[in-house]
Amino acid sequence: MPRMTTEMEKLSVTVEGTVFMTDKDLLMNNSEYFRALFQSGMRESTQDEIQLQNLGSLGFLITLRVLAGERPLLSFEEILQAVECAAFLQVELLTKHLVSLIDSDNCIVMYQAAATYGLLDLFHAAAYYIRDIYKQLEEDIHCLPPDLIQYVDSLTQSSFVAVGAHTPTLEFLEDVSRTMCFLDEEKNEWLSLGCIPDEASTFLAGVTMLDNKVFIVGGARGANKKVVEKSFCYDPENHSWSEFDSPHQLRYEVTLVGHEGHLYAFGGEYERVPVASVEKYSLTSRMWTFGKELPQPVAGPPATKAMGRVFLCLWKPQDTTIVYEYDTSQDELIAVSSIRRMQSYGHCMVGHRDNLYIMRNGPSDDFLRCTIENFNITTQQWTTLSGQYVNSKGALFTAVIRGDTVFTLNRVMTLLYNVDDTHNWKPTKEKSGFNKGGSLHTFFLRIPTKTKLMARNLYKNPHQSFL
Structure with missing residues (x-):
């Protein structure tokens, strides 16, 4: 038998x-x-x-x-x-x-070990990490063999990039403010990478970076919030925009996350009705597929990556914030932890090492200040960062992290924080603000030298074409 x-x-x-x-x-x-x-x-x-x-x-x-x-x-x-x-x-x-x-403490050990044993994926990832925080590691880098130093020096450091919230425009009414820009950190100047496509929307759109390309999905057109049906990709290597398929469920105010060759579209709205659907786009097959739905319809849920994993926040009545992990291998949502806090109009989350930082405005009578909670993925413990952080015009809600440095942005300034060993954020530098109104999308992108030189030339000669 x-x-x-x-x-x-x-x-x-x-x-x-x-x-x-x-x-x-x-x-x-x-x-x-x-x-x-x-x-x-x-x-x-x-x-x-x-x-x-x-x-x-x-x-x-x-x-x-x-x-x-x-x-x-x-x-x-x-x-x-x-x-x-x-x-x-x-x-x-x-x-x-x-x-x-990989972090600022172990990146050199990772780099040397990967070089010794021929672990190429780790080798390249550690080298790029070192390149991004080169000045911080300058003394330690010189202890590396010359060929390893030379490889790091050959790489392009990531640049802080921003784009404002813009709706599609007719070509003959082109809005010159519809530009995507990067911060030249040495000269403290914002330089243009040219305009986004006329039919693209960054207003209530999902915007993310994956494999050093920028992806824009969804978005709305005009006060009636008519959904934009086209999706766009920017490739800095050849300084070009292209279209790709939109999700099956059209949506605006969607959260978009790029991870391991896929785009993940979480929630959003369609015709002013929140949706719970999750879709995954494969860069290889160029197809969208549905994942497991969120437990509730939601527009623009905060999401981030940490420890090679995808996390997002949902909130329920009685001011309960629930942190979920989206298991990308099984396309399932797993509840990780929750916390009770007064919920105001703003909500944002960023990841650093094995920590999630959740920012929210409040209490409701003080929209200019922000509290930050830290959830440690390893210990499963919550802590509240000491004091309150000024969130003038939503700067903290643009937070993105490179190494141990948090970049935040508004029209007045780019404010940099250093994340210390106690998880507190200490302001370290102020740089030029981004003179565009409305909400902002920020991320890091490796921009080739030739593209930066064209941007610099356009800055000096604004009447010339970028292309």
Whole structure:
């Protein structure tokens, strides 16, 4: 009589004298090394006990934890052994986890280890991270081998980019303010990357960056909030705009997140009615598919990425804010935590390391000040940042983070904060404001030198064409 169920096939793996009991299929499904070993037809492919030579037991333990769904923080020694295992065993999930852990404290260790073991995805990610905070690490960088320094120097640092809220316009009524601009941090000047397409809307649109391209989805036209049916992509490499398909559910005031080759459209409104649908767009297949709906219809839910994961906030009556993780592998929403706070008109969330920072205006009689709560993903603990933060004209709601520096923006100034070890935000620098009215979309983009030179030339000679 045939068996109706199958049990997991257990495997004993010995590393440095330590015996690990694990699931054979788990290793086969996640490790190119084990997949090749068990399908090789050699004697080892049929054994239920194997030994791994020249690997650290600590690194293999971390590998098993990550394959089991954990996302552990790692010390320098653990990073070195984990990188070795990820490279030798070819475990993509572990490599992704290591990339998600890159920060200003460990980026150089990650970079050197990835170079040593040939872990290319981690190597490139760490190099770009170092390039973005080069000045902060300048003394440590010079301890690297010359070829590693040369590679970092060859990369383009990300630039702080902003675009205002604009509705579509007729070509003969072109609005010269419909420009996307970047901040030249050395000269403290905003330079134009040219106008967004005439038919594009950044008013109540979803705007995000993915694979160093800008994506605009949805948006509204005019006071009646007629939904814009076209979506647009900007590629800084060739300084060009292109159209791509819009979600099946047309929407404005949509939240758009770019993550691992996909765009995620959360909620929004259509004909003034909030929607709960979630859709995913694949850059490879160029198709939109529906995911699991949100638990409630909502327009513009705050969302961010942290630790290689996607998080968003929903709120319910009695001023309850609920933090969810959107599991992109299963297209499911998982409730993570909640907090009771008075909800005013504003709500924003940004991620830094394993922390989520949630900003909100309030209390309701003081719209110019903002409170910030910190939720630590690892400890599952909430803390409130000391004091209140000035949120003049919504500056904090434009917050984006590069390294340990928060960039906020309004018409008056670009205010930079440093996130310290106690999670507080300390103002460090003021730079030029962005002289555009209305709400703003901000993000970081790697702009080629040739495009920056054209922007600089246009700044000096405003009557010339950018193209």
